[in-house]
Each structure stands twice: as C-alpha cells, then as structure tokens.
Amino acid sequence: MMNRAIAAISMLFLAAPAMAAPPTVPHERAMERMEEALDTVDATDAQRAATKAIVDETLPEMKAYRAEGKFIREDIRAAFEADKVDREALESARLDLVDLFDRATSTMFGMFADIADLYSPEQRAEWRKIREERRQQWRRRLGFDG
Numbered sequence: 001m002m003n004r005a006i007a008a009i010s011m012l013f014l015a016a017p018a019m020a021a022p023p024t025v026p027h028e029r030a031m032e033r034m035e036e037a038l039d040t041v042d043a044t045d046a047q048r049a050a051t052k053a054i055v056d057e058t059l060p061e062m063k064a065y066r067a068e069g070k071f072i073r074e075d076i077r078a079a080f081e082a083d084k085v086d087r088e089a090l091e092s093a094r095l096d097l098v099d100l101f102d103r104a105t106s107t108m109f110g111m112f113a114d115i116a117d118l119y120s121p122e123q124r125a126e127w128r129k130i131r132e133e134r135r136q137q138w139r140r141r142l143g144f145d146g
Contacts, residue, residue, distance in 0.1 A: 041123070050118050058111040065104040072096050 034055070038048050072093050079089035116124055139145075 047118050051115055054111055054114045058107060061107050062104070065100060065107070068100055069097075072100065 034051075038051065043051070075089060075093045075096075079086040079093065082089075116127075119127070
C-alpha cells in the first residue's frame with residue numbers, strides 16, 4: 001500500500017501542470033489520472049479528500065499563472081515578428097517569465113509539500129521508486145539507454 005501511495009502522489013505531480021489548464025479534455029484527463037493514482041495506492045477517504053482540497057485550493061492560482069504566461073508568450077511572439085527584433089521587449093518578457101516561473105514553482109512546490117505531508121515517509125519513499133520507474137520508461141520511449 002505504501003508503494004501505491006507514492007505512485008499516486010507521483011501521478012498527481014505529473015498531472016499538476018495539466019490541472020492548471022482550462023476545463024478541457026487535457027484537464028479532465030489530468031483529474032482522471034489523479035483519481036487513478038489515488039485508487040492505485042488505496043488512498044483512504046481522508047487522504048483523497050485532503051488531496052483534492054489542496055488541489056482545489058491551488059488550482060485558481062495555477063490557472064492565473066497559465067493565463068499570465070499566455071500574455072507573456074504573445075509579447076515574445078510580437079517582439080520577434082516586428083520589422084526589427086525588439087530586444088528590449090524580449091528582455092522584459094524574459095524577466096517576466098523568470099518572475100512567473102519563480103511564483104508558479106513556489107506555489108506548486110508548496111502544494112506538493114502539503115500533499116506529501118498527507119503520506120508517511122515510507123509512502124514517500126515508495127513514491128520516489130515509482131517515479132524513477134516512470135522516468136526510466138520515458139527515457140526508453142525517447143530512445144535513451146537509461
């Protein structure tokens with residue numbers, strides 16, 4: 001059961017970026033993956049409820065970051081598409097992206113830590129094992145020997 005709990009946490013972490021997406025098929029799939037992960041680890045009702053509450057609390061902030069990133073990407077595109085590349089606009093957008101990345105990762109890591117606190121050290125150790133197995137699967141799919 002500990003191994004399954006860690007797998008659930010890892011699936012949640014892998015699905016987190018998609019959770020910030022608009023309510024579309026990718027978002028729905030991310031939520032399904034979270035449920036599948038929680039099923040896999042036989043998460044208790046209390047763990048499920050607490051995990052969902054943490055995600056639900058964080059989701060609006062992550063959606064706002066996603067929207068902000070879209071505007072920054074539009075600024076970058078415009079800077080490159082100008083008659084002459086607007087290097088000042090690019091630098092400004094770069095700094096905005098650095099700031100956005102800092103805020104978004106701070107929020108995400110806080111969410112991950114809050115969720116990890118719901119599980120025992122043994123469950124988190126198992127999560128690391130499952131995460132490594134998944135990483136190796138992806139590396140093989142991408143053609144890396146690893």
